[in-house]
Amino acid sequence: LGHFLACRVTKTRVETFSIGFGRRLFGWETTNGVRRFTVGGRRSSPTDGSLDVRIALIPLGGYVKMAGEIGGDGSATSGMSDEPREPRADEFPAKPFRSRALIISAGVIMNAIVAFVFFGIAYASGLKETPPEVGEVVPGGAAWKAGLVAGDRVERFDGRTVRTFLDLQQGIALVSKGEPASVEVVRDGARRTVLLSPEYNDAIGLQQAQLTPVASLTLDDGVAQKLVIGPRERAVVSGRAVRGGAEAATVILDALMLGRDGVDLILPERATPLSVTVPLARARRVPAKPGPWKLGVDFVDRRRIAAVRGDGAAARAGLRAGDVIVAVDGQALAHPGELAFRSTLAGLEVLRDGTRVPVEPRADGFAAVAAFLADVAFATRAENGPPTVYPRGGDFPDRRSPAADAGVLPGDVLLAIDGKPVSTVDDVMQRGASFDGSPVRLTVRTGDAAPRDVSLSPRTIADMKEREAFAALDFPKEEVDVGGIGGAAAAAWDRTTQEIGNIFRLIGRFFGGGVSFQKNISGPLTIGKLSSQSASGGLATFLAFLAFISVNLCVLNFLPIPVLDGGQMVFLLVEKFRGGRPLREATIAKFQLVGFLLLLLLMGFALKNDFKNLFGN
Numbered sequence: 001l002g003h004f005l006a007c008r009v010t011k012t013r014v015e016t017f018s019i020g021f022g023r024r025l026f027g028w029e030t031t032n033g034v035r036r037f038t039v040g041g042r043r044s045s046p047t048d049g050s051l052d053v054r055i056a057l058i059p060l061g062g063y064v065k066m067a068g069e070i071g072g073d074g075s076a077t078s079g080m081s082d083e084p085r086e087p088r089a090d091e092f093p094a095k096p097f098r099s100r101a102l103i104i105s106a107g108v109i110m111n112a113i114v115a116f117v118f119f120g121i122a123y124a125s126g127l128k129e130t131p132p133e134v135g136e137v138v139p140g141g142a143a144w145k146a147g148l149v150a151g152d153r154v155e156r157f158d159g160r161t162v163r164t165f166l167d168l169q170q171g172i173a174l175v176s177k178g179e180p181a182s183v184e185v186v187r188d189g190a191r192r193t194v195l196l197s198p199e200y201n202d203a204i205g206l207q208q209a210q211l212t213p214v215a216s217l218t219l220d221d222g223v224a225q226k227l228v229i230g231p232r233e234r235a236v237v238s239g240r241a242v243r244g245g246a247e248a249a250t251v252i253l254d255a256l257m258l259g260r261d262g263v264d265l266i267l268p269e270r271a272t273p274l275s276v277t278v279p280l281a282r283a284r285r286v287p288a289k290p291g292p293w294k295l296g297v298d299f300v301d302r303r304r305i306a307a308v309r310g311d312g313a314a315a316r317a318g319l320r321a322g323d324v325i326v327a328v329d330g331q332a333l334a335h336p337g338e339l340a341f342r343s344t345l346a347g348l349e350v351l352r353d354g355t356r357v358p359v360e361p362r363a364d365g366f367a368a369v370a371a372f373l374a375d376v377a378f379a380t381r382a383e384n385g386p387p388t389v390y391p392r393g394g395d396f397p398d399r400r401s402p403a404a405d406a407g408v409l410p411g412d413v414l415l416a417i418d419g420k421p422v423s424t425v426d427d428v429m430q431r432g433a434s435f436d437g438s439p440v441r442l443t444v445r446t447g448d449a450a451p452r453d454v455s456l457s458p459r460t461i462a463d464m465k466e467r468e469a470f471a472a473l474d475f476p477k478e479e480v481d482v483g484g485i486g487g488a489a490a491a492a493w494d495r496t497t498q499e500i501g502n503i504f505r506l507i508g509r510f511f512g513g514g515v516s517f518q519k520n521i522s523g524p525l526t527i528g529k530l531s532s533q534s535a536s537g538g539l540a541t542f543l544a545f546l547a548f549i550s551v552n553l554c555v556l557n558f559l560p561i562p563v564l565d566g567g568q569m570v571f572l573l574v575e576k577f578r579g580g581r582p583l584r585e586a587t588i589a590k591f592q593l594v595g596f597l598l599l600l601l602l603m604g605f606a607l608k609n610d611f612k613n614l615f616g617n
Contacts, residue, residue, distance in 0.1 A: 001110060002106035002107045002108075002109055002110025002111075003064040003103055003104075003106050003107050004017055004064050005106065005110075006102050006103040006106035007064065007066060007103055009102070010095055010099040010102060010103060011090060012066055012067070012090060012091070012092055012095055012099070012103060013049065013066065013067040013090040013091060014051055014064060014065070014066055014067070015046040015050070015051065015052065015065045015066065015067050016046065016051075016052045016054065016063075016064070016065035017051065017052070017053045017054070017062075017064055017065075018052075018054050018055075018056050018062050018063050018064075018065070019054070019055050019056065019059075019062045020054075020055055020056030020057060020058050020059045020060070020061070020062055021056050021057070021058040021060065021061060021062070021063070022056050022057040022058040023056060023057045024040065024041055024042060024052075024054045024055075024056055024057075025039070025040075025054070025055050025056060025057055026038065026039045026040070026054070026055055027042075027052055027053050027054030027055055028052075028053045028054075029042065029043060029044045029050055029051070029052050029053075030050060030051045030052075030053075031044050031048060031049070031050040032049070042054075046065075046067070060524060060603075066091070066092035066103070067088070067090060067091040067092060068087045068088070068091030068092045068093045068094065069091075069092045069093075093582065097572065097575075097576055100572055101569070101572060104565050104568045104569050104572060105558070105565065105569065107557055107565050108553075108554045108555075108557050108558045108565060111550045111551070111553045111554035111557065112496060112500070112550075112551070112554050114546075114547070114550045115496045115499070115547040115548075115550040115551045115554065116492050116493060116496045116547075117492075117547075118543040118544065118546050118547035118550065119491070119492035119495045119496055119543075119544060119547045120488050120489050120491075120492035121488075121540075121543055122492075122540040122541070122543040122544040122547065123480060123482045123487075123488035123491045123492055123495075123540075124482075124485055124488035125539060125540040125543070126479045126540055127479065127480050127540040127541065127544055128477035128478060128479050128480070128537075128538075128540070128541070129163070129164040129165075129166065129477055129478070129480055130164055130165040130166065130213045130475055130476075130477050130478075131153070131164065131165060131213070131214065131477075131478050132153060132154040132155075132162045132163065132164055132165050132167060132168045132213075133151070133152070133153045133154070133165070133213060133214045133231075133232075134148055134149065134150055134151065134152040134153075134154070134185075134211050134212075134213070134214070135150060135211075135212045135213050135214035135215050135231065135244050135245075135246035135247070135475075136150055136211065136212045136244075136246035136247050136250060137149060137150060137210070137211045138210035138211065138212075138380075139307075139374075139376065139377035139378065140210075140306045140307045140377030140378075140380065141199070141208070141209060141210025141211065141377075142172075142196055142197055142198050142199045142208065142209040142210060143196060143209040143210055143211040144210070144309065144377060145196075145197070145307070145309060146183065146194045146195060146196040146197070146209075147194050147309075147310075148183070148185065148194065148196070148209075148211060149187070149374075150214075150242075150243045150244055150246065150247050151187065151188070151232065151243050151244070152185040152186070152187050153185060153186045153187075154168050154183060154184070154185050155184050155185065155186060155191075156182070156183070156184040157171040157172070157181060157182075157183055157184075158171055158175050158181035158182060158183075159182065160498070161494070163480055163491075164480070165213040167498075170502055172196075172198045172207055172208065172209045173198070173206045173207050173208075173509075173514070173515060174207075174502060174505045174506060174509055174514070174515070175198055175207065175514075176512075176514065177200065177207065177509070177512070177513045177514035178197070179197070180195040180196060180197040181195070181196055181197075181198070182194075182195060182196075183195070183196045196209060200514065204516075204519060204520075205515060205516025205518065205519030205520055206514075206515055206516070206519075206520065207514055207515075212246055213246075213475050214231035214232060214244050214245075214246065214475070214476070215231055215244065215245045215246040215249075215473045215474060215475045215476070216228055216229060216230050216231045216244075216245045216473070216474045216476060217229040217244075217245025217246070217248050217249050217471060217472070217473055217474075218245075218471070218472045218474065219252075219265075219278055219470065219471055220282070220469060220470055220472070221278060221279050221280075221281065221282050221470060222282045222469075222470075223279075224276075227265065227274075227276070227278065228245075229244070229245040229248050229265075229267070230244065230245065231244050231245055231246075231476055232244050233245075233267065233269060234268065234269050235248055235265065235266065235267050235268075236264075236265070236266040236268065236366075237251040237252060237255075237263050237264070237265055238251065238255065238260075238263045238264045238265075238340075238341050239264070239341060239343060239366040240340050240341070240366060240369075240370055241366065241367065241370060245473060245474075246473065249471055249473055251263070251340060252278075252280075252471055253471075254335075254337030254340055254341075255280060255337070255341070256280055256283055256284070256394055256467075257335060257337055257392065257394030257395075258335055258337050258338060258341075258394065259393065259394055259399035260280060260341075261279065261280060261281075262277050262278055262279040262280050263277070263278050263280065264276075264277050264278075265277070265278050280470075282466055282467075282469070282470040283462065283466060283467040283470045283471065284396075284397045284399070284462045285397065285462060285463045285466040286397045286460070286462070286463065287460060287462070287463035287464075287465075287466075288463070290437065290460045291436075291460055292435075292460070292461065293432075293435035293436060293437050293458035293459065293460060294395065294396075294402075294432070294435075294458055294459065294460075294461050295389075295401075295402055295403045295432065295435075295440075295442075295456065295458055296391055296392060296393055296395070296396060296400075296401030296402045296403045296404065296459070297389040297390060297391055297392060297401070297403045297408065297414075298389070298390045298391075298392045299387055299388065299389060299390075299425045299428070300379050300380065300388075300390070301324060301379060301388070301390055301410070301411065302335060302336055302337075302378050302379060302380070302390070303324050303325045303326065303333055303334075303335070303336055303378070304322070304323070304324045304378065304379040305319060305320070305321055305322065305323045305324070305325070305350075305376055305377070305378060305379070306321060306377045306378060306379045306380070307321050307376075307377040308320060308321055308375060308376060308377075309374075309375040309376075309377070310375065312371075312372075312374070312375030313361065313363065313368075313371055313372045313375060314361070314372055314373075314375040314376045315375065317348075317359050317360060317361045317362070317372070318357075318359045318360075319348075319350070319359055319376065320352065322352070323350040323351070323352050323357075323359075324350060324351040324352075325339075325348055325349070325350050326349055326350065326351050326356070327348070327349035328342070328345065328347075328348055328349075329344075329345070329346050329347055330347070335392075335394075336378045339369065339373055340369075340370075340373060342369055343365060343366050343369065344363060344364050344365070344368075344369065345361040345362075345363040345368075345369050345372060346360070346361070346362070347359070347360055347361075348360075348361060385424075386413050386414075386415075386423060386424075387413070387414045387422060387423075387424060387425045387427070387428050388411060388412070388413050388414075389403065389408060389410075389411075389412055389413075389414050389444070390410045390411065391403045391404035391408055391409075391410060395461040395462060396459060396460075396461055396462060397460075397461075397462050402456045402457060402458060402459050403442075403454075403456060405456065406442075406454040406455065406456035407454050408442065408444055408454060408456075409444075409446055411446070411447075412444040412445065412446050413444065413445045414428060414442060414443070414444055415443040415444060415445055415451055416442070416443035417431050417440055417441070417442060417443075418440055418441050419441065419443070432458075435458040436458075437457060437458060437459070437460075438457065439455055439456065439457045440455070440456065440457070440458065441453050441454070441455050442454050442455075442456065495547075496547070496551060499548060499551040500551055500554065500555060503551065503552060503555040503556075504555065507555075518609075519609075521602075521605060521606050521609055522606055522609055522610055522613065523603060523606030523607045523609065523610045524606075524607070524610070525607065525610035525611070525614055526609075526610050526613065526614065527549065529614065530545065531545060531549075561595045561598060561599070562588075562591040562592045562593075562594060562595030562596075563592045563595040563596050563599065564595065564599075567591070567592075567595055571583060571588060571591075
């Protein structure tokens with residue numbers, strides 16, 4: 001429509017206005033002021049001044065074909081010769097540079113205008129988005145290292161205003177790889193600035209900080225009345241002080257993995273403080289349908305310390321990265337989650353370089369223990385190498401690990417399953433996908449001892465649907481306060497220019513590192529899925545999504561690729577620099593063919609990612 005209106009302004013004749021590409025399905029042909037509806041191929045000739053407004057077969061875009069322009073519908077009036085005829089006054093090649101530049105750029109200008117208008121309407125209509133407030137910080141991640149904590153509200157990231165959690169995520173992903181960024185936060189009413197260095201996650205091909213937005217937690221044991229811990233509500237879960245539902249959920253998950261029967265919950269900030277014991281039986285129910293079948297092993301020693309932050313209590317006590325906590329106050333430690341439920345930590349014993357070393361935290365009281373643990377990050381994923389296993393039973397209804405019952409010891413190396421060698425964790429996971437409850441034979445090795453075989457039957461873990469129903473997280477969205485119509489227009493302008501800048505930064509990260517092109521390009525199937533999801537969120541959310549798509553089109557369509565508007569602008573600039581001598585039509589056609597093939601390649605790649613991400617491998 002932008003191109004079409006620009007043609008009207010510059011009095012350039014339009015031959016075809018097509019929604020979609022490829023074969024014409026139907027449309028309206030106008031000749032000498034007479035309009036008629038036709039089905040199938042075009043009836044009128046483009047050379048007699050007629051306009052064809054059509055619907056075409058492939059609904060992935062559209063185009064405007066001007067008179068005198070080489071077109072994709074075979075209606076170029078000047079042919080493909082090296083000596084083209086002199087263009088007529090109403091044809092595109094006859095128009096001055098300024099008019100043609102306006103026509104070519106009108107599409108992206110319209111995209112930007114549509115984005116601005118839709119964002120403005122969305123904000124004025126009460127657009128709700130996830131606030132840029134930290135619900136939980138993953139120990140050991142970039143946000144944890146920077147010192148961010150639950151409850152921090154991020155106002156600026158890397159010098160840019162942050163209105164939503166999505167703004168924060170985009171900023172983290174697009175900051176220069178390996179470079180720290182300033183983060184301005186408000187914590188308990190006080191403003192502070194920290195430096196955050198995002199870390200690249202190879203699995204998703206993006207930089208992350210490992211933090212989550214605020215969330216409320218609904219607990220429903222299926223018997224008593226449901227309990228809701230608000231997204232910012234302070235609570236005490238079995239002695240451990242937490243803020244919001246996200247942190248509470250982590251403590252409750254630790255309790256499940258430790259095999260506890262329930263957790264004590266205190267909500268002290270309510271008008272009538274609440275103190276209850278929440279049973280965990282529902283989260284351990286046996287599923288109605290058997291499966292999935294598991295060995296009951298973890299692939300990382302979660303007692304191992306991955307990092308110790310700054311000069312906090314843990315560092316002062318002498319803990320170091322790489323230490324493995326083997327005993328607490330003289331008792332063996334099976335899972336670091338046990339520490340969160342202790343009221344005191346008098347003495348630890350760690351394994352360091354093969355030697356047992358004593359550490360004295362001297363943490364007395366739940367608050368002191370929590371402060372000590374806040375500066376410690378335990379290992380959360382296995383390193384590359386042979387699959388070392390650690391029996392875990394928390395996922396089973398009876399809280400017993402089949403591997404432990406069979407005699408597998410913590411730290412055993414898994415060598416083979418049913419005689420077939422396994423060399424990585426992925427090998428084990430792939431073999432585990434075929435377990436059906438039948439006995440399997442594991443070949444394991446303890447330390448330097450000879451390999452031995454153990455037999456066990458994989459068992460069904462607890463019903464995950466019941467667990468999700470028992471403890472359900474909800475990430476609330478809040479109306480973005482922009483302060484009236486003028487504020488909505490200002491916010492729309494900021495958002496439109498910010499998103500345009502983000503896309504250019506994204507393209508730069510594709511080439512400069514920080515974002516994987518292979519893992520972060522999507523196509524029409526993903527757009528369709530996200531469109532459906534945004535539509536379910538209401539008109540304002542849907543308009544904001546359409547504005548975002550329009551911004552993407554704005555930038556993509558002006559890239560210097562032949563057949564796109566940006567490529568046409570390059571041809572026009574070349575003509576300008578050649579003193580008004582255009583490239584030969586045959587030369588332009590060859591460039592356009594190359595550009596078309598590049599677009600097909602990009603579309604094929606995007607569709608491949610769509611199928612992989614939406615339907616699995």
